[in-house]
Amino acid sequence: MKTMGIGERLQQVRTRIEQAQRQSGRAPGSVCLVAVSKTQSADALIEAYRHGQRHFGENYLQEAIEKQSSLAHFRITWHFIGPVQSNKTRIIADRFSWVHSVDRLKIARRLNEQRPAELGPLNICVQINIDSESTKSGIALEKLPELAAQIADLPGLRFRGLMAIPKESDSAESTKASFRKISAAFEDLLAQGFPIDTLSMGMSGDLETAIAEGSTLVRIGTSIFGPRR
Numbered sequence: 001m002k003t004m005g006i007g008e009r010l011q012q013v014r015t016r017i018e019q020a021q022r023q024s025g026r027a028p029g030s031v032c033l034v035a036v037s038k039t040q041s042a043d044a045l046i047e048a049y050r051h052g053q054r055h056f057g058e059n060y061l062q063e064a065i066e067k068q069s070s071l072a073h074f075r076i077t078w079h080f081i082g083p084v085q086s087n088k089t090r091i092i093a094d095r096f097s098w099v100h101s102v103d104r105l106k107i108a109r110r111l112n113e114q115r116p117a118e119l120g121p122l123n124i125c126v127q128i129n130i131d132s133e134s135t136k137s138g139i140a141l142e143k144l145p146e147l148a149a150q151i152a153d154l155p156g157l158r159f160r161g162l163m164a165i166p167k168e169s170d171s172a173e174s175t176k177a178s179f180r181k182i183s184a185a186f187e188d189l190l191a192q193g194f195p196i197d198t199l200s201m202g203m204s205g206d207l208e209t210a211i212a213e214g215s216t217l218v219r220i221g222t223s224i225f226g227p228r229r
């Protein structure tokens with residue numbers, strides 16, 4: 001049996017996204033697909049790029065920088081989705097268009113100061129630790145209003161919305177409840193007047209649930225590239 005290529009798998013993911021949009025009454029094209037390429041080779045990214053993929057997400061900075069160097073001529077939008085160390089903010093501010101994993105003011109301030117003006121504001125999502133897991137980054141929901149207000153004041157950043165990874169669970173109900181909490185927090189911020197538009201939630205195993213709960217951006221690795229090495 002021939003194994004499926006990246007192009008075919010990418011098409012399957014697009015179909016899943018379209019179906020989920022339809023089933024939950026969401027507008028076509030309202031969900032952005034970010035291909036999560038951590039541990040994948042530059043060749044794998046090129047393959048996805050050839051099939052029309054433009055947004056790529058990376059977790060590990062050193063690995064990302066190497067791929068960015070070999071893919072400098074491609075028109076890729078790079079998303080940083082891993083934990084941000086404060087001594088790495090300069091290079092992140094320089095090389096990425098988006099950071100999904102901001103969870104403290106110190107990091108936001110450094111990204112703001114270090115973002116080169118000619119690149120325009122860096123797009124920021126605040127990561128929420130929705131299930132209060134000690135192993136995960138992100139802030140508690142109670143701390144969101146203050147951090148959101150502080151980030152919105154930084155001119156080198158553009159506060160776009162929220163990111164979360166629900167705890168691993170066999171129960172679709174539990175995952176759904178976590179997504180619903182994030183979605184409610186997002187709606188609260190909108191009601192307070194924050195001009196946000198991005199709810200970064202949903203991965204290979206739960207993108208349908210995330211889209212049903214209002215996700216506008218899914219981060220998909222395994223379903224596109226296969227198991228990580």
Ligand SMILES: *Cc1c(COP(=O)(O)O)cnc(C)c1O
Pocket residue numbers: 036038059081082165203204205219220221222223
């Ligand atoms: C690895 C990763 C993903 C992709 O996960 P898959 O289950 O492989 O789709 C999405 N978001 C973050 C933050 C990740 O680290």
